[in-house]
Amino acid sequence: MNLHSLAVLADPNVQLLFLRGTLTTLELFFASAIAAYALGALLVVIRMSGWLPSAAVGAFVEYHRNVPSIVQIFVWYFGVPQILPQSWHTYANAHLSAFFFAVVALSLNAAAYISEDLRSGIRAVPTGQMEAARALGMSYLKAMRWVVVSQAVRGAAPALVNQALGLLKTTSLALAIGVKELMYVARQLDGETYATFPSYLTPTLIYLACTLTLMAIGSRVQQSTRFTR
Amino acid sequence: MTEILSQYGLLLLVGQFPDGPIGGLALTLLMSVAALLLAFPVAVAVAIARTSPIPAIRRAAAFYVTAVRGIPLLLIIFWAFFVLPLVTGVTSSPEITVICALVVYEGAYLGEAIRAALEALPKGQTDASRSLGMSYTATLRKVILPQALFNCLPSMMNQFVLIVKNTSLAYIIGAQEVTFSANSINAQLLTRPFEVYFILAAIYFILCYSLSRLSRVVENRVLRKRSRVTNQPITETPSLARVPS
């Protein structure tokens, strides 16, 4: 191995390539994370309210937990448009990018895990809490909002931050459908220049910078939400 | 869909075997089992290092775990496949590469699961065996590890499900496991990706879902065994009975 290959990193075009890749990775991450947390919370509400049979939500969760993420991404990008009605199909392919399908697949996947974390957070709150709040004259929704959910979220916070970490790393699989995120540009650079070492060192450092930040946020959250019962 | 299965079913199951190298679902399982077996000693070592009385060892293990947790598995695979051969001059097949990458990856994750089990054991166990004159290693080997490893059987099985799912990334570097088989079927059919990916997803689902059900059964067994163990002293000395989980 020669360390001269590191010189490619001095090329402004290469820097721009990695900058764009990093931005795409972050966009993927934030778009999927927002959708995933919202959907995860919604799933818990659906499951607890009984609007849909609990088995339906359960099946949704089990599908996402037991099929590899990369297969889920393929199913959404290549598979689903094939079974849509022709007019939708045309619209989807003309207007929706690989980025869009990656966000759909990633956020559905993360939402399944997040809903389970939230649910076990709620289960961990003793039922006496709800009963006490109702006995004090709070309405069901108020008791839920101020007593149960606030404690459940605090209890589940470390797990929820962990899901964000997992999601950030899973965005790397979007390269398989042509989303130009960090891994994609790393492979592109390696393919064009054969500067293998810098091609993979750079994304490693960038991923570490992002994930270490998330872990630091995680441990802050964990400390601030630690409570004695 | 049935004609895809009847024509390509064998390719999905075993690849070219016995006329060529084994592939398909069989390779997925082989790689997963190999990765779990090889990752296990690494994980135990990491767990022991993480709880070691020597700060330097604890810090080194923590660094390893943090680094692995911070990098996507795909990137670890690329390092093992593209960069390591350039540095070391030793190259290996995509299958071996993925197994190695999974060992590095699972060494950290499984290691953390085992560490959690180690730390969940009451501190009194260590204190008691040390005060009986057992050495640190004897305490670990005879008292702590057997209990901790038994208690974390369910999380080991969960890690195995994760490993099975993660072997799907091997297709990116050309190992002919089941995701690769699905892609080569797509290469021949060209226009029916939904059916092909549906079959692929179903295969993974059946495999991983049964494994997770199995791990729940094991979990119940472990819980029952533990409660039986802890129930006995409750009648006599309730204050010692609480086992944090």
Add this chain to the structure above:
Amino acid sequence: MKRVALVILGLSFSCSTAWSDQLADIKSRGVLTCGVFGDLVPLGYQDPKTRSIVGLDVDVCAAIAEDLGVKLDLKTVSVDARIPSLETGRIDLMTASLAYTPVRAKQIDFSSAYMNVPVSVLVKKDSGIKSFADLAGKKVSANRGSTSEVFARQKLTNSEVVSFDNGPASYLALAQDKVQGMAMVKSAAVGFHNRSSGQTAFLDEALFWEHDCVGVKKGEPALLAAVNTSLDKLESSGRLQTIWDRWYGQSNEYQLPREKKVTPASEFE
């Protein structure tokens, strides 16, 4: 004692690297290890009936092995693994649709080209795209790590090149209108074209001519010369034409004419 052992080890290692001749190794082993693709129809792929690896690249390497008088051992490789596997000696000869590029030539040696094919752009027939200029502002798919990807990016500067992990994925993207063109070597793209039931067409212009050669590790002149001699013999005996006809000729679905014969590396370097 330890140091002496290390020195001896080091000496024997440096000797073995200095004196090793891969051709002699191959002959003494009696086995030639060839790297081929396992998923590229019709160059190297799994036959669904026998599930063994077959294809033009496989036949070419088998013919070379036969000419050298050794047995053939096939190993499938991925696009990116081709050059590292040669450099590290896991594979003796690479016949995996390996096209000559100056960058690659710095890392490995190339034999004469046994196959010369244009890299073309396949488009949907009803898209109205007739030339490279019509592709401006549109997306073009290509295989990750392939020369088509690199050349498409250089030549189609007004289009966006999107790469996928393999041919089926690149073609699916075109079939589903996610991209408007697919840059691929014509010999591979023609298979997709023929199966599109008349919905696709090739653009007349070629992005460039691809010269597929046998890849050899650098610093093995004897092996390289032996491969070139074999290729010339196979050309003059008509064996290469027979192999071409078996996979691309009139008898099968491709019906692609063989436009150029074996070309010495000096002509395209």
